[in-house]
Every structure is written in C-alpha cells, then in structure tokens.
Amino acid sequence: MPEHTPESTPLSREWQAFWLALGFLTRIPMLVRIDYSQALMNRSSVYFPVIGLLLGALYALAYLLMALLWPPVVSLLLVLALHLWLTGAFHEDGLADSVDALGGGYTVADRLRIMKDSRIGTYGTVALVTALALKVALLAEASPVWLALLIAPCVARLTPLLMMRxxxxxxDPGTSKSKPVAEAFSGRRLLVATAFVALACLAMMPWAPMLPILAAISVTLVGLAWGRNLEHNIGGYTGDALGAGVVFTELALLLGLAALA
Structure with missing residues (x-):
C-alpha cells in the first residue's frame, strides 16, 4: 500500500515508522496499522537506537527484579535468554553468518554465498559462544549493571546506521530484508539518531561520567574497523554484517564500562 494516504500526516508516518522498526528488530507484535512501503521501511531505521533503549529498559528492569531472587550471574543469564527471545537472536545470527563467511570463504562470491546459508559453521559457532560468554562476563563486572543493560543496546544500534550511510x-536485493532499510538512508536522519544516542548517554552521566566518551569511541572504532574489514573482504556491507556490528559495539562499550568499574 502507498505510504501517503489521504489521512496520512508526517506525525502518523513517523508513528508507523517507529512501529515498523520495532517489528523489524524484535518479535514484539506491531499494534498499529502499517501502510508498508520501501520508503517507510527506510524511514524506520532512524528509530533503531530508540528501540535499543526500550529493549535496554526491559533488560534493566528484568535484571533488577530477578536479582531479588537469584545471584547476579544467574540473573544475567536469564536476561540474556530474554534478549535472545525478544529479538529472535537477530543480531547474533548476523554475527555467526558473517564470521562463517569471512573465515570460510576465499572469494567475494564464496563469502556472500556462505553468509546467506542458514546453517552455522565452526567459525560462527565459536564467535557466537565467545560473544555471549564475554557479554555476560562483562555485564557482571559493570557498575552499575542495570546501566550497562540499559544503554548498551541503544548505543550499539547506532553503528549500523553509520555503516549504511x-x-x-x-x-541480492531480491532476498534481503535489509535492502529497503539501507537504501537512500539520509544524513539528516543519521544526525537525529546520533543526537538521540548522545542525549541518552548524557542523561546517564551521574552514574557513568565517561559514558558519552566510551560510546563515541565504541561506535567509531567498530564502525571503522569492522567497516574496513568488510570493504576489503566483500566490498561493502550486508544485513548480517550490520547485525554483527551491533554485537561488536555492545562488547566494545561493555569492555570500557567494565574497565572503569
């Protein structure tokens, strides 16, 4: 259906874009009518950090409640299970596929073919297990834990937007879920998303004064390092590579928070 219906307004289109982003990144049902179009899908990408902050709020609240009953590590593992269920392991799947492709492919065509394969190989398995274990270990060292759970998903979802820009x-655009999101992604909307992440980090400064600097370093380093690796190996990015970027950015930020703690 077309994005611009007679009753459509800029505000209603942004509202639909928010819900479309929520449905794209999570398993949470969309509770509003969506006049789907590729333009609306592209518009929704600016809300990725917002969705990350909402998820982070759920994780932080869940941890605080679970910590009343169980030890911190058990609570963190339960929160991790909640995360994987809510998101359908969306970004973790991208990490496994990307590492499988870069580790097992010898040509660009081979790497792209492996990346599209739904099966997981040795490289992907090792990367996935290592990333999940490291995430729990770093969260356990962060202080306060609830802050790390809250802000990391928000900051991490800025990296894909930088890479797309x-x-x-x-x-293959015919089989990709990410092409409509990435196409014609505007610099103005990237600035809006960046400003939102910056404000979220500034609001958390009473608990973590270095958070804005750590967030900027994490997004920049992962964007540059991971982006350069992708350019060298496949000539650009894929949807799976964007998901891997989210995981890498979360780990980079958590490494910084754990070091300060």
Missing part, C-alpha cells in the same frame, strides 16, 4: 550495500 558510509558504505555500499552488497547482496
């Missing part, structure tokens, strides 16, 4: 998309 700076790099070329490489995959």
């Amino acid at each position: 700076a790099m070329h998309y490489v995959s």
Whole structure:
C-alpha cells in the first residue's frame, strides 16, 4: 500500500515508522496499522537506537527484579535468554553468518554465498559462544549493571546506521530484508539518531561520567574497523554484517564500562 494516504500526516508516518522498526528488530507484535512501503521501511531505521533503549529498559528492569531472587550471574543469564527471545537472536545470527563467511570463504562470491546459508559453521559457532560468554562476563563486572543493560543496546544500534550511510550495500536485493532499510538512508536522519544516542548517554552521566566518551569511541572504532574489514573482504556491507556490528559495539562499550568499574 502507498505510504501517503489521504489521512496520512508526517506525525502518523513517523508513528508507523517507529512501529515498523520495532517489528523489524524484535518479535514484539506491531499494534498499529502499517501502510508498508520501501520508503517507510527506510524511514524506520532512524528509530533503531530508540528501540535499543526500550529493549535496554526491559533488560534493566528484568535484571533488577530477578536479582531479588537469584545471584547476579544467574540473573544475567536469564536476561540474556530474554534478549535472545525478544529479538529472535537477530543480531547474533548476523554475527555467526558473517564470521562463517569471512573465515570460510576465499572469494567475494564464496563469502556472500556462505553468509546467506542458514546453517552455522565452526567459525560462527565459536564467535557466537565467545560473544555471549564475554557479554555476560562483562555485564557482571559493570557498575552499575542495570546501566550497562540499559544503554548498551541503544548505543550499539547506532553503528549500523553509520555503516549504511558510509558504505555500499552488497547482496541480492531480491532476498534481503535489509535492502529497503539501507537504501537512500539520509544524513539528516543519521544526525537525529546520533543526537538521540548522545542525549541518552548524557542523561546517564551521574552514574557513568565517561559514558558519552566510551560510546563515541565504541561506535567509531567498530564502525571503522569492522567497516574496513568488510570493504576489503566483500566490498561493502550486508544485513548480517550490520547485525554483527551491533554485537561488536555492545562488547566494545561493555569492555570500557567494565574497565572503569
């Protein structure tokens, strides 16, 4: 259906874009009518950090409640299970597929083919287990834990937006879920998303004064390092690579928070 209906307004289109982003990144049902279009899908990407903050709020609240009954590590593992269920392991799947492709492919065509394969190989399994274990270990060292759970998903979802703006998309547009999100992603909406993440980090400064700096460093380093690796190996980014970028950014930020703690 077209995005612009007679009763459509800029505010209603943004409201639909928010719910479309929620449905794209999570398993949470969309409770509003969506006039789907590729333009609306692209518009929704600006809300990725907002969705990350909402997820983070759920994780932080869940942890605080679970910690009343169980030890911290058990509570963190339960929160991790909640995260994987709510998101359908969306970004973790991208991490496993990306590492499998870069580790097992010798040509660009081979790497892209492996990345589309739904099966997980040795490289992907090792990367996934390591990332999940490291995430729990770093969260256990963060202080306060609830802050790390709250802010990391928000900051991490800015990295894909930077990559989409700076790099070329490489995959089969007929089979990709990410192409409508990435196409014609505007610099103005990237600035809006960046400003939202910056404000969220500034609001958390009473508990973590270095948080804005750590967030900026994490997003920049992962965006540059992971982006350069992708450009060298496949000539751009894919949807799976964007998901891996989210996981890498979360780990980079948690490493910083744990070091300060």
